[in-house]
Amino acid sequence: MIITKGISKIYDGHKKAVDNLNMDIQQGEIFGFLGPNGAGKTTTLRMITGILAPTAGEILIDGIDIRKNPVQAKNNFTYVPDHPDIFNSITGIDYLNFLADIYNVSEEARKKRITNLTGEFGILDDLGKMINSYSHGMKQKLLISGALLPEPKIIILDEPLGGLDPRSSRTLKSLMRAHCDKGGTVLFSSHLLEIVETICDRVGIIKEGRLIACDTMAEIKSKSDSSLEEIFMELTESA
Amino acid sequence: MHKLKALTMIQLKDFIGKYTSGLGMKNKYIGRILLLVLAGLLAVPSITLSIVIYDSLQIIGQTELLITSMYLNSVIFMFIFGFPFIISVFFFARDSHFLAALPIREDSLIISKLATVYIYLLVVSTLILGPALLIYLINSGFSIYLLILSLMTLILAPLLPLMISSIIILPFGNIFSRSSHRKMLVTLFNIIFLVGILGFQLFFGNYFEDPEMVQELLAGGGFIEIIGMNFPPSIWLTRAFTGSLISVGLFLALNLLLIFILKFTAKLFFRRSLLAFAQEGGSSNGRIYFKKRSRSFQLIRRNILIILKEPMFLMNNGIVLIAPIFIIAILLIQGDYSLAMLGSAEMESYWLLILSVFIASPALMGNITATAITREGQSFWETRVMPISAAENLKYRILTTIILSSFSSLLFLVMALFIIPFSLELYGLAALFSLVLTLLLAYVDIVINIFRPHLNWTNPTAAVKNNLNVVFSLLIRAGIGLVFFLFYQIFPGLFVGSNQLVFISTIIFAGLYILVRTYVYRQGAEKFEKISI
DSSP: OEEEEEEEEEETTTEEEEEEEEEEEOTTOEEEEEOOTTSSHHHHHHHHTTSSOOSEEEEEETTEETTTSHHHHHTTEEEEOSSOOOOOSSBHHHHHHHHHHHTTOOHHHHHHHHHHHHHHHTOGGGTTSBGGGSOHHHHHHHHHHHHHTTOOSEEEEESTTTTOOHHHHHHHHHHHHHHHHTTOEEEEEOSOHHHHHHHOSEEEEEETTEEEEEEEHHHHHHTOSSOHHHHHHHHHHHO | OHHHHHHHHHHHHHHHHHHHHHHTOSSHHHHHHHHHHHHHHHHHHHHHHHHHHHHHHHHHTOTTHHHHHHHHHHHHHHHHHHHHHHHHHHHSOTTHHHHHTSSSOHHHHHHHHHHHHHHHHHHHHHHHHHHHHHHHHHHHOOOHHHHHHHHHHHHHTTHHHHHHHHHHHHHHHHHHTTSTTHHHHHHHHHHHHHHHHHHHHHHHHHHHHOHHHHHHHHHTTOHHHHHHHHOHHHHHHHHHHTTOHHHHHHHHHHHHHHHHHHHHHHHHIIIIIIIHHHOOOOOOOOOOOOOOOOHHHHHHHHHHHHHHHSHHHHHHHHHHHHHHHHHHHHHHHHTSSOHHHHTSGGGGGGHHHHHHHHHHHHHHHOOGGGGTTGGGGGGGHHHHSSSOOHHHHHHHHHHHHHHHHHHHHHHHHHHHHHHSOOOHHHHHHHHHHHHHHHHHHHHHHHHHHHHSOOOOOSSHHHHHTSOHHHHHHHHHHHHHHHHHHHHHHHOGGGOSSHHHHHHHHHHHHHHHHHHHHHHIIIIIHHHHHTOOO
């Protein structure tokens, strides 16, 4: 579903944020993207979503090159950034209706999905309020609800669990799993190794812009008796 | 004192950093050169005005009145520039809560914030009052007394408008912070205040430039006294330049008094106004709806709401869109022009030109698309990840400007229809000229913003005011005007009257519009796709 072929990102002509990254994320899997701070996770996700142009390489979303056919490629995914920086002088329901219109969600479907999703995250009663009155966690829940609303093939999330309370975190995990069970794909970055360990089908570990490991959880764990945390520490220190 | 110094330094660094990054120049040396050139250009009108006033005053032998006049001018300009800046720094800055948690006295927080405003106003004062002081100094022969006095005047000049503005804002901020529409109220208050100041400036501007008027005023009890009655610091300053040490003392004492007043009210200012104002909570719960709308409606609505919901953007755009009405009203009140004069037979050959420029003035003065991308700031990613082509994304930003400018132009057209009954043909031609110019300038401005997007702002003022895009956009307008003026001057025979000039301009602008539009949706869209966040 998502293929990156040798993508690199160089800032100011010399700062290499991502270096020749190759990944192939399959349909129906939850792919966890790990790495220490500043490893290049956000830059990679921003390149995959078309926010940043790669210096080199190619990105295919469901077989469509995002640089050559951005609109077609973007029809296949939604994105939740690490910081909920959204235009916040509108109400929560304005924001969700805006997304529903952009992704062409019918009135009937949006009513059902908005009610269900925001109900599960506990923000349904706050949808009529201005977003700028929301807490960080509420904004995060609104963004996640917005990303799930169009029922896209792929959902890309950058550190989505950071601002969530335990109940919402659990809701998100079950929604991610349900999405993949229906044939969807989830790519998300996180620092929370225990969550990655429990819900991801495959993980990729990035350090200094290079992918240093990429495999199923079972494969990674079969090579060592250690926990994912210990493997992560080992890999990111030695690589 | 150590904490105050550290806080002031960090606020100043933050301000300078924001300002220079707001200019959006990648090469810092080019940026600095450009800033100097810009400062030079901004000082030109002030230099010219100072020379004209000095020459006029030499006739009546009271050249020190140049200081009175230009000091008053600079104070008025500092109010115009400083008032919105103070509001922006205090009410719309995002660091109020962060600062409130620091173990620093509240008056220190206020003073450190005012330090950034002071630097800003010092630049304004240097550009307006600086040339006058220099001209007076050169013509009076350099003396140590005058040199020290000039430097003191320049350094102290921003304090008065700074302190008075802050003291005025205090009670209003306190009142507004209790309202659910506080941001809107501040914007409205700001517009009213600026209109008032601008009106004062336009109204009194003529007195200083006309020697006959000056002599008339002198005969009626003394010019200094007349001005001084309304604004004593100007009289003290003028007398200080003629050697009165008592006046120097009075001028210094007034500034010190204002600093003390502000220092004693700072605690109240911080608690009752700033912190209360910065609280975002308590939003009322609106209706939940699930209505399907078109994509174009949603994208235009989003762009319009970004302007309407951000007080600084609303104020900035609102002022440029209504300013022409205000300027014309002032000119009519002043008696420089009258409706009868405009409608007279001698002016007939200029009717179409005047009407066209009047109706097109929102497009000429406003440059909304020059910041259409920048205005989004960190939320720019939203439309970038959506399945919208770059061309479509740009189209709705441009359409937003066209809608706002055209709405304003339409109001002007209706106003003109009621004021002077020109022929319908004339109105039609003027409307066509206005429409073509609105289209052209909306597309030209987006090109500027595509090349110079600045999304990393933390203060909305940096997005729309401290932004060279706006200057470039205005320079392009000035350039277009200059080309046509020169063409008209060099080849007067080519034009039978101004009607022909308007007609030919409309055709040229239409051609340029097609060219720029083609560029925007081809190369411009490609460049837009490459904008990094």
